[in-house]
Amino acid sequence: MGVELTSTRIADAAAWAKHVREKQNIVDGATNWGRKFSLFTYPFVTACCGMEFMSVAAPKYDLARFGAEFPRFSPRQSDLLMIVGTITEKQGPALRRVWEQMAEPKWVIAFGVCASTGGFYQNYSAMPGADQVIPVDVYIPGCPPRPEQVLDALLLLQDRIQQGTGHSQLRLAREKALADAALTGHE
Amino acid sequence: MAKKVLDALVAKHGAAIVKTEQIHGDEVAWVKREALVAVATWLRDDAAMAFDYPVFVTAIDRLDWKPLNRPPSEAWTEGQPRFEVCVQLRSSKHKHRIRLKVALAENDAKLPSLTPLWAGFNWQERETFDMYGIKFEGHPDLRRIYMYEEFVGHPLRKDYPKDKRQPLVRRPDLA
Ligand code: SF4
Numbered sequence: 001m002g003v004e005l006t007s008t009r010i011a012d013a014a015a016w017a018k019h020v021r022e023k024q025n026i027v028d029g030a031t032n033w034g035r036k037f038s039l040f041t042y043p044f045v046t047a048c049c050g051m052e053f054m055s056v057a058a059p060k061y062d063l064a065r066f067g068a069e070f071p072r073f074s075p076r077q078s079d080l081l082m083i084v085g086t087i088t089e090k091q092g093p094a095l096r097r098v099w100e101q102m103a104e105p106k107w108v109i110a111f112g113v114c115a116s117t118g119g120f121y122q123n124y125s126a127m128p129g130a131d132q133v134i135p136v137d138v139y140i141p142g143c144p145p146r147p148e149q150v151l152d153a154l155l156l157l158q159d160r161i162q163q164g165t166g167h168s169q170l171r172l173a174r175e176k177a178l179a180d181a182a183l184t185g186h187e
Numbered sequence: 188m189a190k191k192v193l194d195a196l197v198a199k200h201g202a203a204i205v206k207t208e209q210i211h212g213d214e215v216a217w218v219k220r221e222a223l224v225a226v227a228t229w230l231r232d233d234a235a236m237a238f239d240y241p242v243f244v245t246a247i248d249r250l251d252w253k254p255l256n257r258p259p260s261e262a263w264t265e266g267q268p269r270f271e272v273c274v275q276l277r278s279s280k281h282k283h284r285i286r287l288k289v290a291l292a293e294n295d296a297k298l299p300s301l302t303p304l305w306a307g308f309n310w311q312e313r314e315t316f317d318m319y320g321i322k323f324e325g326h327p328d329l330r331r332i333y334m335y336e337e338f339v340g341h342p343l344r345k346d347y348p349k350d351k352r353q354p355l356v357r358r359p360d361l362a
Contacts (some may be wrong), residue, residue: 002327016324060192078273087351089335089354089355090334090335090353091353092354092355092356093355093356116246122349122350123349124342124347124349124351124352124353125334125341125342127354128352130356132354132357132358133356133357134358
């Protein structure tokens with residue numbers, strides 16, 4: 001329990017995703033439909049990618065068309081963490097804390113190569129990808145990514161939310177299944 | 188620029204100066220460590236010098252240094268001082284500049300702090316300490332400034348492995 005599904009356990013994650021998809025009933029589907037069109041973004045902006053985030057959020061590309069309307073500057077009020085820019089090792093605890101403070105279910109997008117892999121900052125101070133400290137649902141390549149890529153990532157994430165296969169959704173489903181099994185007394 | 192400042196410095200503190208040079212128009216004086224504070228105090232207080240602006244402090248690690256397009260005899264060898272500390276000063280009154288350099292041995296990387304003379308050097312000396320591990324004696328608060336306290340070593344030293352990571356947190360499930 002409490003185990004996070006990660007890309008390093010792809011087989012595990014795929015099995016759970018299948019389980020969740022098959023178990024999904026009409027209420028879950030409706031809930032997820034609502035969730036995917038009302039994402040509240042927490043922009044964790046640390047570096048130059050922030051300029052591109054602004055352009056995605058501004059009227060020309062307009063993230064709000066997809067329901068990700070308001071950037072929220074409190075993790076308590078948001079369910080989509082956008083990691084925009086380079087993450088240093090020193091920032092790791094802060095990033096993890098912000099993520100822990102967000103309400104479940106929550107999703108994470110790594111915006112740009114720095115947030116995804118560290119990019120070209122392969123040195124003593126930069127973290128080689130934000131997924132070293134928290135699970136990431138969608139990675140956006142590019143330095144910085146074009147706004148179209150960001151919108152594409154958002155659509156990918158919406159698909160994932162609808163299917164109930166975001167990291168936190170899978171974890172919640174797994175914890176619920178384990179709790180149910182403990183309640184009824186068999187696996 | 189004429190060598191006005193260097194000439195005055197050598198005339199006044201000749202015994203404290205190892206050598207002088209001009210690099211791309213900048214005047215550089217190599218100063219003996221013991222005399223650094225005396226020289227700096229004079230540069231700050233003398234009316235004709237009046238260096239009131241502390242531009243930067245930094246260091247150079249010469250470990251395994253091989254200069255491009257220069258004879259191999261100029262390369263760094265064991266036994267030569269490993270670190271150079273550079274202090275750049277400027278006078279806003281006379282509009283002149285000078286760079287002081289101090290050579291430091293690997294196992295004796297310390298020199299007197301100039302923060303008591305120019306408060307602006309406070310954080311820069313902390314940075315140099317953080318990145319190169321050079322101790323500024325008499326500094327009021329010589330702590331790391333960029334890296335976290337748990338960090339071990341000094342990352343801009345040439346012998347710090349370039350792919351070494353010192354993570355503060357990692358996901359428990361990725362171990
Ligand atoms: S991916 Fe490129 S644009 Fe984005 S934060 Fe890193 S260096 Fe800056």
